[in-house]
Amino acid sequence: MPELPEVETMVRGLRPALSGRTVRRLELLDPTLLQGCTPGQLARRGRGATVVGVARRGKWVVMELAGNRGIIVIQPRMTGGFWLVEPARAEHVRLVFHVGNPGARVWYCDARRLGKVCWYADESAAAEAFARSHGPDALEIARDELARRLDRTSRGIKPTLMDQKVLAGIGNIYADETLHRARIHPERPASSLTAEEVERLHRSIGEVLATAIELEGSSFDAGYRTVLGLEGGFLAQNSVYGRKDQPCPTCARPILKTKIAGLVGRPTYYCPACQVRG
Ligand SMILES: [Zn+2]
Structure with missing residues (x-):
């Protein structure tokens, strides 16, 4: 989507x-x-x-x-x-x-x-x-506002990031990529993140989305194309989404594919070494 x-x-x-x-x-x-x-x-x-x-x-x-x-x-x-x-x-x-x-x-x-x-x-x-x-746009939300919004819920951080009422714009692919870049386990309760982790997460959201925009988005099936009918280039160089068993670009451990609470029917990809549950 x-x-x-x-x-x-x-x-x-x-x-x-x-x-x-x-x-x-x-x-x-x-x-x-x-x-x-x-x-x-x-x-x-x-x-x-x-x-x-x-x-x-x-x-x-x-x-x-x-x-x-x-x-x-x-x-x-x-x-x-x-x-x-x-x-x-x-x-x-x-x-x-x-x-x-x-x-x-x-x-x-x-x-x-x-x-x-x-x-x-x-x-x-x-x-x-x-x-x-909707909450604030994911590219515009201030770090302190993000921290306040995450602090209000003990749901897992991944479903929280994908909740458009918390912040708008992030779905399954960019939630996985952002959490990997920020080195945060997708099931960590949102309210348990430290100030340093929220800082990393906020920075990662901006960096991952900016890279994805530069590459014209992600085409993982017949669904999304650019206005000229072309595939987006993000999934040719991303870190975890769709990369089960491939080496983590940071530590070379195999990427895991799993299902987590609060996300029916959608897979989650993460690195078990870089993103420890804590
Ligand atoms: Zn890793």
């Missing part, structure tokens, strides 16, 4: 195609994804509107329309993604932005249709909606 680096990569790919461009038509092929207005309202608000900017908030893609036409938020969730080239699977297209020159299009595809297309009246309405279900 797209996490913060994949959504940031989508946003960076969309900007040159959408920012400053005029929407000729919004073609909504799957109205069940729409929230906050009717398909007719969306079409009227989109037609002729200029896209002021495209931004990321957590795992949301936020598009602002000029002239009080509102904000369109797309949440790719499990299988959503954007295409600037003709999508490989036409049957997965849910929304088409006809923008700029005649013939120019941007496609939103979603194989399992679990994503959402939401309309908000303005920036503050979108920000409020985000704040109701």
Whole structure:
């Protein structure tokens, strides 16, 4: 599922195609994804509107329309993604932005249709909606704020990092990579972390996410692709995720694959030597 680096990569790919461009038509092929207005309202608000900017908030893609036409938020969730080239699977297209020159299009595809297309009246309405279900963005959270939030729960640190209400943007892959880099066992109770460990964790979150954004995210299956249909490069050089029995890049011990409490159906990878339970 797209996490913060994949959504940031989508946003960076969309900007040159959408920012400053005029929407000729919004073609909504799957109205069940729409929230906050009717398909007719969306079409009227989109037609002729200029896209002021495209931004990321957590795992949301936020598009602002000029002239009080509102904000369109797309949440790719499990299988959503954007295409600037003709999508490989036409049957997965849910929304088409006809923008700029005649013939120019941007496609939103979603194989399992679990994503959402939401309309908000303005920036503050979108920000409020985000704040109701999310903590601060993982790239923006201050160390002290992270420490306060971790201190409130004795749940394992890994499920806590993946809880979007604690901080927004981190899922299974980047939780494993961040904890390995910070040398913290995934099942340590969040509130048991020392100040030094929180410091390491905070730094690791920033470093791992920055590297992943640079490499355009992670493609571990047919799901995520960049807007040009390419695979992200992060999993070609990461440390633990998907690397069962391969040597830890720090100490060469084999990486373990396991299941931990609080994460149904999702594996956890870690190094038993670098990440001792304590
Ligand atoms: Zn190790």
